[in-house]
Amino acid sequence: MIILTRKDLDELLKAEIAVSSVKEAFKLHYQKKVDQPQRLVMSVKGNWWGLMPSSTDYSFVTKIVNVIPENKERGLPLVQGVVILMSPDTGEILAIIDGTTLTAIRTAAASILSTELAINGRNIGILGIIGAGTEAYYHAKLALEYFKVQKLYISARKSHFELAKRVGGEATDLETLLKNSDTIFATTSSNFPVVLGKYLKDVFHLSSIGAHTPDSRELDDDTIIKVKSYIVDSLEAVSKESGDYIIPKQRGLLENKMIKELGEIIEKGIKIERPSLFKTVGIAVEDNITAHIAYQEALRRGIGFNVSI
Known part of the structure; x- marks a missing residue:
C-alpha cells in the first residue's frame, strides 16, 4: 500500500493526465460501467459531509469529504477529504490518497x-x-x-x-x-x-x-x-x-x-x-478513475510512501 500526498499528486496529475482521467470517468458514467450509489450526505456540527463509494473494473474507491466554511479563518482548505483505493479483485488496500487535493484536481479537470x-x-x-x-x-x-x-x-x-x-x-x-x-x-x-x-x-x-x-x-x-x-x-x-x-x-x-x-x-x-x-x-467515478490513474503513475515512477498494515 502506498500513501500519496498533495506533493505527490501535484507531480503525478499534470493537466493532460487529469483531464484525460475525468474524460474516461464521464464516458464510463454514461456507458453505465460504474456502480455508483448516491452519496451519503450528513450534517456534522452544521457542516456538509459526504461519503462517496464507487466501483469500476479498475478499482473500488471510497472518498470521505467535507466542506467546512470556518476553515477559512483557520487557514485551512474549505474542502477536506481522504480517498481509499482498493483492488476490486482481491479487496486489498492499494493506496490512501490526499482527498483534498485529488478533489481539487479532478474538479478543475x-x-x-x-x-x-x-x-x-x-x-x-x-x-x-x-x-x-x-x-x-x-x-x-x-x-x-x-x-x-x-x-x-x-x-x-x-x-x-x-x-x-x-x-x-x-x-x-x-x-x-x-x-x-x-x-x-x-x-x-x-x-x-x-x-x-x-x-x-x-x-x-x-x-x-x-x-x-x-x-x-x-x-x-x-x-x-x-x-x-x-x-x-x-x-x-x-x-x-x-x-x-x-x-x-x-x-x-x-x-x-x-x-x-x-x-x-x-x-x-x-x-x-x-x-x-x-x-x-462532483460524482464518485471522477475520484475512482483519477485515483486509479494516479496510483498507476505512482507505481510506474516510484512515487509515494510505501507502508504495510
Whole structure:
C-alpha cells in the first residue's frame, strides 16, 4: 500500500493526465460501467459531509469529504477529504490518497474538459476565476497548463490578490471579471449568486462547481436565461443536490435549452452551443478513475510512501 500526498499528486496529475482521467470517468458514467450509489450526505456540527463509494473494473474507491466554511479563518482548505483505493479483485488496500487535493484536481479537470468541448479548442481568451481557495488555485494552475489564456482575472471577497500573485493573474472586482471574461470558473462556497447574468458577454462558457445544496445558488436567474446549453456531470445528482438546477427548473427557466450530461456529449460528439454552462456537484467515478490513474503513475515512477498494515 502506498500513501500519496498533495506533493505527490501535484507531480503525478499534470493537466493532460487529469483531464484525460475525468474524460474516461464521464464516458464510463454514461456507458453505465460504474456502480455508483448516491452519496451519503450528513450534517456534522452544521457542516456538509459526504461519503462517496464507487466501483469500476479498475478499482473500488471510497472518498470521505467535507466542506467546512470556518476553515477559512483557520487557514485551512474549505474542502477536506481522504480517498481509499482498493483492488476490486482481491479487496486489498492499494493506496490512501490526499482527498483534498485529488478533489481539487479532478474538479478543475472537469471544468477544463467542459471548456475544451464548448469552445472546440484550447484558445479560451480571457479567463475569469471567482474564488481564491484551493479549488480556485487548481483551476488556475491546470488551466494555465492546458489552455492558451489571453489574460487571467481573479476575484473574491478576500485573498484574490495573494492568489493572483501566486499564479500570475490579475486581481480585480467581480463586475470587471464578469464583463470581460470569455470563460468563467465559479469556485465559491457562496449560498447566494456571484455570477450575475446582466454583466456577462453575449458568448461565454461558464463552469460552476459551488451551490451543492438544493437551496443554494452560485448563478442568478439572468445567467440561466442567457445560457443555451446546460451541461451537467450527472442529471440525477444535480436534480437532487444543486439549487442552480433545481430552482431554475421549478421556475421554468430550463425549457428550450439543451440539457445533457458531459459523458453523452463526449460519447456522441454533440456540439455545444454557447453561451454554455457546465454545472457540476462532483460524482464518485471522477475520484475512482483519477485515483486509479494516479496510483498507476505512482507505481510506474516510484512515487509515494510505501507502508504495510
